[in-house]
Amino acid sequence: MNLRDLKYLVALADLRHFGRAADACFVSQPTLSTQIRKLEEELGVVLVERAPRKVMLTPAGQDVVARARRIIADVEEMKAAARRSHDPASGTLRLGVFPTLGPYLLPHVVPALRQAFPRLELLLVEEKSDVLLQRLRDGQLDAALLALPLHDDQLHAQFLFEEPFVLAAPEHHPLAQAKQLHVDALGQETLLLLEDGHCLRDQALDVCRMAGAQERSGFRATSLETLRQMVAAGVGVTLLPALSVRAPVAQPAGIRLVPFAPPAPTRKIAMVWRKSSALDGFLGQVADVIGRQAREQLH
Numbered sequence: 396m397n398l399r400d401l402k403y404l405v406a407l408a409d410l411r412h413f414g415r416a417a418d419a420c421f422v423s424q425p426t427l428s429t430q431i432r433k434l435e436e437e438l439g440v441v442l443v444e445r446a447p448r449k450v451m452l453t454p455a456g457q458d459v460v461a462r463a464r465r466i467i468a469d470v471e472e473m474k475a476a477a478r479r480s481h482d483p484a485s486g487t488l489r490l491g492v493f494p495t496l497g498p499y500l501l502p503h504v505v506p507a508l509r510q511a512f513p514r515l516e517l518l519l520v521e522e523k524s525d526v527l528l529q530r531l532r533d534g535q536l537d538a539a540l541l542a543l544p545l546h547d548d549q550l551h552a553q554f555l556f557e558e559p560f561v562l563a564a565p566e567h568h569p570l571a572q573a574k575q576l577h578v579d580a581l582g583q584e585t586l587l588l589l590e591d592g593h594c595l596r597d598q599a600l601d602v603c604r605m606a607g608a609q610e611r612s613g614f615r616a617t618s619l620e621t622l623r624q625m626v627a628a629g630v631g632v633t634l635l636p637a638l639s640v641r642a643p644v645a646q647p648a649g650i651r652l653v654p655f656a657p658p659a660p661t662r663k664i665a666m667v668w669r670k671s672s673a674l675d676g677f678l679g680q681v682a683d684v685i686g687r688q689a690r691e692q693l694h
Contacts, residue, residue, distance in 0.1 A: 396437055398470060400430045401463040407431065407443065408460040411450045468534020469671070476673030484512040484677065491520045491527040491539035495595040495619045496664065499638040500540070504688045511684050524594045531667065538668040538678050540685070542594045545667060552665040553679060555686035556693060559637045560602065560660045562653045563622075565629040571651035578660060581606040587625055587633040590615040595662075599634045602660045626650050636662065637693055664689070 406416040407427070417424040435442050442456035452460060478486050492501065501519065508517060520527070520536060527539040532549065545552050562581075564571040570580060586603060588610050589596040596615075603610060611631050616622045622633045627647035640652050666682040668674070 396434060398467065400434045401466060403427050403430050404434060404442065404456075405460060405463050405467065407450060408452055408456070413450065464533040468669075471534060472671070472673040482514065484680075485514040487516040487518055488674075488681065489518045489520065489535070489537045490681075491522060491530060491536045493524045493527060493541065493594060494521055495589070495593060495636060495639070496540060496542075497521045499636070499641070499644060500685075500689060500692075502643070503638075503692050504685045507684050507688045508681065512681070523592045525592065531669065534669075537672065537674055538666055538681070541665060541667050542598065543663040543665050545665070549670060550667050551670045551672075551675070552667045553682040553686075555664045555666055555682060556689040557661045557663050558689075558693065559655065560598075560634040560662070561637060561640055562632060562655070563626045563635045563640075564632040564651050564653060565626060566649050566651050567629070568632060568651070570632065570653060573653050575656040576653050577656050578602065578606045581608040581632075583608075584632055585609045585611040587611050587622055587631045588615060589619070589622065590617055595619065595636070598660075598662045602634060605660070623647060623650065634660070638689070641692060 403416065403420055403422075406419045407413065410416045410419060413428055414424050417427040420427060431443060438455075438459065440455040440459075441453050442459055444451040444453060475486065497519070505517065508515065520530070522530070524541055527536065527541060528545075528547070530536045531539050532547075540555070541552070543552065543554070562570060562576055570576060570584070573580070581602070584606075586599060586608055588599050600610070602608070614625075614630075616625065619635070619639060623635065623639075624647060625631065626633055627649040629649065635652070640646065646652065666678065666685060668678045672678065
């Protein structure tokens with residue numbers, strides 16, 4: 396058994412096709428297939444179901460792939476630690492961020508990161524939170540910006556900032572005339588929310604439960620920008636994170652933004668990485684820069 400064969404197996408698990416997995420690994424299909432069979436013989440179990448035009452992992456294969464991902468991630472972290480022992484701020488940082496945060500935070504923090512770490516190559520990945528968490532655990536990301544709370548003993552979370560929500564309402568809506576709102580003012584409202592899988596949906600539902608508000612049935616937006624346009628069209632009201640309404644983000648005509656009186660509903664954002672990461676100290680420095688820039692924008 397060697398690292399190369401484990402990478403072949405992981406590629407096959409990801410692509411579910413021998414030909415595409417071979418191309419991704421820069422080997423011929425017979426070579427990849429042969430090495431997978433040798434791995435099965437060494438372990439004494441069938442890892443892959445080979446059906447016509449379809450590749451599936453057996454239960455044993457799923458377990459081996461999960462372990463292989465961790466092994467590969469550990470090796471990559473070992474290599475990264477060796478490289479960064481000479482210059483911690485050089486190399487590549489794979490940073491994940493979820494869709495209702497990334498477009499509004501990154502324009503403020505990326506220039507600061509470039510200034511603080513000029514030799515750092517920053518690779519940004521935007522995905523929903525559950526995808527980011529899985530990629531983080533699998534070693535496909537070095538760190539991710541996520542909303543708290545998290546419940547994973549293998550991950551370290553460094554708190555960055557607390558972001559308040561504002562109410563977005565059509566300009567002729569009764570609540571749009573207020574200078575400030577208490578959360579309980581939403582008690583009789585039905586809110587437009589995002590579809591399942593967005594952490595902002597869960598955060599907004601928490602506010603709904605606290606205020607006694609309801610979700611508008613029959614509609615779930617695919618993005619925060621869709622929500623914004625629905626409000627501008629007079630369909631209903633919603634909650635927007637504060638960074639998404641700050642310059643340079645433009646608000647459409649017909650929308651009014653109303654802040655909440657203290658204690659305002661908020662979400663807590665952290666930078667998260669594996670406790671075993673060889674980049675632990677450096678990631679703390681990156682988190683400090685991101686948190687500082689975000690807090691400046693919110694004050």
